[in-house]
Amino acid sequence: MGIHSHAGKSARAQDRINIGRLVSDYYTKKPALSIVEHRVAFGTSGHRGSAFSHSFNEQHIAAICQAISEYRQSQQFTGPIYIGKDTHALSEPAFTTAICVLIANDVPVVIQNDEGFTPTPVVSRLIINHNRNSSELADGLIITPSHNPPKDGGIKYNPPHGGPAEGEITKLIETRANELIANNMADVKQLAIEEAMDSPLLSKQDFIQHYVSDLEQVIDIDAIKAANVRIGADPLGGSGLDYWPVIASHYGLDITVVNDVVDGSFAFMPLDKDGKIRMDCSSPYAMSGLIAMKDDFDIAVGNDPDFDRHGIVTPSGGLMNPNHYLAVAIHYLMTHRDWSADIKIGKTLVSSSLIDRVATLINRPLSEVPVGFKWFVDGLSDSSYGFGGEESAGAAFLSRDGSTWTTDKDGFIMNLLAAEILAVTGKDPYQYYLWLVEQLGEAHYGRIEAVASLAQKKALSSLTTDAISAKTLAGESITDILTHASGNNAAIGGLKVVTKNGWFAARPSGTEDIYKIYAESFIDKAHLENIIEEAQAIVASAFEAAGL
Structure with a gap:
């Protein structure tokens, strides 16, 4: 597209x-x-x-x-x-x-x-x-x-x-x-x-x-207040609009709601990448209004209409890639919370492999699951997962004492965590990300979408390892072909192909009439483009084999 x-x-x-x-x-x-x-x-x-x-x-x-x-x-x-x-x-x-x-x-x-x-x-x-x-x-x-x-x-x-x-x-x-x-x-x-x-x-x-009175159980509110972090919040016309002023007054935080409009047509929204109105807080197009205000605040944050997703904007880097912020949040939480050493990091299989490298760096167990936050519920319920996150900017984590906070995605706490990170480390989340890159390498991540019929989506979800006859992907030997997630052996509903420095995953959307290809390279953008091109050819072959 x-x-x-x-x-x-x-x-x-x-x-x-x-x-x-x-x-x-x-x-x-x-x-x-x-x-x-x-x-x-x-x-x-x-x-x-x-x-x-x-x-x-x-x-x-x-x-x-x-x-x-x-x-x-x-x-x-x-x-x-x-x-x-x-x-x-x-x-x-x-x-x-x-x-x-x-x-x-x-x-x-x-x-x-x-x-x-x-x-x-x-x-x-x-x-x-x-x-x-x-x-x-x-x-x-x-x-x-x-x-x-x-x-x-x-x-x-x-x-x-x-x-x-x-x-x-x-x-x-x-x-x-x-x-x-x-x-x-x-x-x-x-x-x-x-x-x-x-x-x-x-x-x-x-x-x-x-809800507001409980927030100090999961976020170091005192640190944010002591550092006087200036937060700009754009609810994107969503359901959490009335929560931000209460959070500010209850805890004495400097939070400015930059847009307080509620309108079912969302006519105030900038158009998304495809020219549609879509309240996607991870999209630089939908978030262009808040991005323009990035220098007005120490941290600016956005949410989707039901506030289960987050968008982080910093003066140093603008709107953060959701994968980059997930890696930052995981590293910070696992090194700044007094949680058990065996608590797992949960990620979906289409999230960045930078998270894998973070887990290795801090010696924490990693669990990779299929797309869908439901796969993190049990781990967050019994506190065996300290964090569960999706590349689509949805995540949640445990309370500061290691008890369950939520078992669904929480955009509020992910946004407030960005302010906590700045308050405690002196680095905003993008600066923290650059620090991680110095140690772990830079990941080039891409996602493309294309219209797909129900029949095409079904064919894609039924792909098997036999669909891959190639031994290499973008010039590297294929090291793994997955139809089931390594963390829980649940079916992916698609396919993931892995090499030493790259991977791609192809799967149909569960909510829209499209299919998605996710890909990543730790070499360069040209390598990423090669991965995506070969992944598209594989999907096209699958449709052709199904007579579609």
């Missing part, structure tokens, strides 16, 4: 969605399950789609929530379900539908006390804290399509461990939801919103204060 001519520029009139029509379509359009794209389908982060295209409509959400209610009953979860939502236009009607179905199924529901927005990591934290002190297990729902464009909606389920649901759970929910839709919703229970909101099963809490 090339860079769009308007990437990084202000959205134009033709780039904006008709919110009224989108919400109308949510209620009036019905899915036809004979069309694959209309079905409930859980990817790596829940079910996502758009009301415009019959893939995220009231029937989808009602059926999903009915399926979750039945699953909870089968597992005898008797505690509350915490519901969060982000600022996408479809999140509000989906939030209403979810409440109406869950209450109709006698599920206790807890929401933010002003019925406002609630980020993903806050829901995870609420679940964990509740279940530490109660035998009546709680779980959660987050209404969000993450950083996806404004026309999209999303919903994801977090069971009592607090993190993303495992594949076997989401498969049950997906299958049951499609059965309910196929049966014309006959078995779906749903109250009117007025009745649901008046139900004693619905309660409200101050989620903001609950």
Whole structure:
């Protein structure tokens, strides 16, 4: 995919969605399950789609929530379900539908006390804290399509461990939801919103204060305050907007919210690389507004709409590559926290091998897993993982005392950690990264995307080691071909090919109609381009072999 001519520029009139029509379509359009794209389908982060295209409509959400209610009953979860939502236009009607179905199924529901927005990591934290002190297990729902464009909606389920649901759970929910839709919703229970909101099963809490007051357990807030680190925060119109001022006032920190606009069309956003509005805090195009302010603050930070991703901007280096910041965060945490020496570093297989070199440097065990934060949940739950991170700018880590903080990605703590690193070491995260490069070498990392049909995505996910007949990759001997992750032997859903100084991985997206090739070289950019070119040829051969 090339860079769009308007990437990084202000959205134009033709780039904006008709919110009224989108919400109308949510209620009036019905899915036809004979069309694959209309079905409930859980990817790596829940079910996502758009009301415009019959893939995220009231029937989808009602059926999903009915399926979750039945699953909870089968597992005898008797505690509350915490519901969060982000600022996408479809999140509000989906939030209403979810409440109406869950209450109709006698599920206790807890929401933010002003019925406002609630980020993903806050829901995870609420679940964990509740279940530490109660035998009546709680779980959660987050209404969000993450950083996806404004026309999209999303919903994801977090069971009592607090993190993303495992594949076997989401498969049950997906299958049951499609059965309910196929049966014309006959078995779906749903109250009117007025009745649901008046139900004693619905309660409200101050989620903001609950989360903010706990932050000093995971971040050295005193160090940030003592160093008077000036932080600029751009919520990108997301669900954590109201949290930053409370964090600042509660702890006496110098935090400036540079954009306090909430608009379901996200018309204030600069266009992303493909010319679409996308709230991707790892994109230099979507983050161009904050990057322009880099010299106004010691650290500037951004988040996606549900605040499970982070973006770090420094005066010395601008927007950091997510892989570079992951390596920095890991090295800092593992050398500045009094954690057990056998605590593991968790990374996804498409994250930089610089992390591998950091692990070797500090003599810490490394666990490489497939794409998807769900693979880190168990390790963060039992504190065997000190850190779990994805190249897509999502990560979480343990509390300072080694106990579980969250089991889902937390953009707040990753952003505040950048300020802590500066306060404690005197280096901003980019300067810290350059220091690591001096010792470990520079990694040249790339990722490309291309449109892919469902059939093409299926073919790519089914690749085997037999698909690679070559003995070399970009001039180096191939040392490993992986279809399963080394850390847990789980299927990759694609392929990873490794050499001494480089690698590539090819896999379909779980949330969009694209496939992705990730690649890295520790030699130079020309070597990286050669790796990517040969990887593209391998994917093209796979499609050709499948007759696609």
